[in-house]
Amino acid sequence: MPRTLPIHINRDGLHDIEVAQSFEADDSFTVALENHGAPVHAYVHLDDDLSRVASLEATNHYVEDGSTRNVTVTVHDAPASGKLKIATGYGAETAYVDVDVTEPDERSDSVQVDESLSKPKRRPADPEPEPSELTKNLPLLVLGGLALVLVIGVGAIVDGVVAVFGALVVLVGLGAAAYFLTR
Incomplete structure (x- = not known):
């Protein structure tokens, strides 16, 4: 359906309306x-039947010579019928x-759905399997084990409270790292 109603003004004479x-x-x-x-003032009006389902922002419109003025008729409800009135020359025409x-x-606003949408799509096979979490994190585990051995060795040599505290800090750090790695 057309979305524009063309109205020609002053085509065959002053204030002439063709629609x-x-x-x-x-x-x-x-x-x-x-x-x-x-230049002309054009008055656009919806009758009572049409104004129940549609509206205009304004009714009086100034249209310069050789130009086009677009007026939107907003439809709120359907169906209905009525008259749209156009007047120029202060009602002379x-x-x-x-x-x-x-x-x-x-049908114009709907989306066509066929049965192919109900079937799951196949995923392409992965070319290489992902390495396991343990393999990915192996360097971190080795480094953590080395830190633990180093702390235990320093604790045996120093034999003090500070060495035991350091060993506990390293153990807590390794536990936290293991927790986040397996998560």
């Missing part, structure tokens, strides 16, 4: 006021358009 006799929409649409002559607002076509 289709009817227009059909299933959603909001634009009224294009195309001025072919001198008036035209009416029969507007039918229909229910939106469900």
